[in-house]
Amino acid sequence: MLIDVVTIFPETVECSLRTGILERGQEDGIIQVRAHDLRDFTDDRHKVTDEPPYGGGPGMLMKPEPFFRAVHHCRRGQHNSRVLLMTPQGRQLNHKICEELAREEHLIILCPRYEGVDERVRQWVVTNEVSIGDYVLSGGEFPAMVVVDAVARLIPGLVGEPESVRGDSFAQAGLEGPQYTRPREFQGLEVPAVLLSGNHQMIARHNCEQSRLRTVQRRPDLLR
Numbered sequence: 001m002l003i004d005v006v007t008i009f010p011e012t013v014e015c016s017l018r019t020g021i022l023e024r025g026q027e028d029g030i031i032q033v034r035a036h037d038l039r040d041f042t043d044d045r046h047k048v049t050d051e052p053p054y055g056g057g058p059g060m061l062m063k064p065e066p067f068f069r070a071v072h073h074c075r076r077g078q079h080n081s082r083v084l085l086m087t088p089q090g091r092q093l094n095h096k097i098c099e100e101l102a103r104e105e106h107l108i109i110l111c112p113r114y115e116g117v118d119e120r121v122r123q124w125v126v127t128n129e130v131s132i133g134d135y136v137l138s139g140g141e142f143p144a145m146v147v148v149d150a151v152a153r154l155i156p157g158l159v160g161e162p163e164s165v166r167g168d169s170f171a172q173a174g175l176e177g178p179q180y181t182r183p184r185e186f187q188g189l190e191v192p193a194v195l196l197s198g199n200h201q202m203i204a205r206h207n208c209e210q211s212r213l214r215t216v217q218r219r220p221d222l223l224r
């Protein structure tokens with residue numbers, strides 16, 4: 001999968017690509033993520049990407065032309081591209097959306113700053129508007145990296161053990177139960193004996209019950 005991220009802060013994106021599975025996925029050729037500087041798609045000496053909104057109002061708005069040119073550039077040679085706009089006005093990201101996106105060949109992710117973007121970008125180039133939650137960040141870069149990470153994990157081959165993705169909360173419509181590692185006893189708290197029993201059937205049943213209990217307690221909405 002190819003992912004192009006368009007931003008005025010490409011270094012923010014590049015930095016998070018140099019760690020963990022995203023770095024490994026790129027080394028192994030499973031994903032390719034490219035960060036593009038929106039200023040490279042301006043046509044004036046000062047590389048201006050924002051202007052005050054027509055009709056007045058607070059703050060600055062991002063101009064449409066640099067985004068249009070950037071998308072045109074990223075699309076070159078690609079047949080099916082989805083263009084995501086990171087915005088608190090978008091559809092809230094969830095596991096199902098990530099699964100849909102993980103089946104795509106090419107994503108272009110636009111990261112506005114300031115008060116947002118000229119409406120014509122939405123109308124003409126964007127295919128999906130995506131929010132990562134009901135709060136406002138100062139730009140789309142971190143939300144874009146949330147999408148990149150969550151989607152990349154679902155691409156076959158990226159996470160070493162497919163089981164660990166399949167067992168993740170939400171992939172199975174519930175939360176994972178409590179998990180433990182060494183030591184067996186920590187500050188007076190013991191690991192449940194069943195997990196040390198070696199009886200795989202009993203362990204599976206225990207994990208299933210714990211997962212259900214935790215989901216009922218914390219996210220009963222997931223069971224409906």
Ligand code: ADE
Nearest residue numbers: 086087131132136137143
């Ligand atoms: N940009 C600023 N806040 C955002 C959010 N919550 N989700 C996506 N993009 C954003």
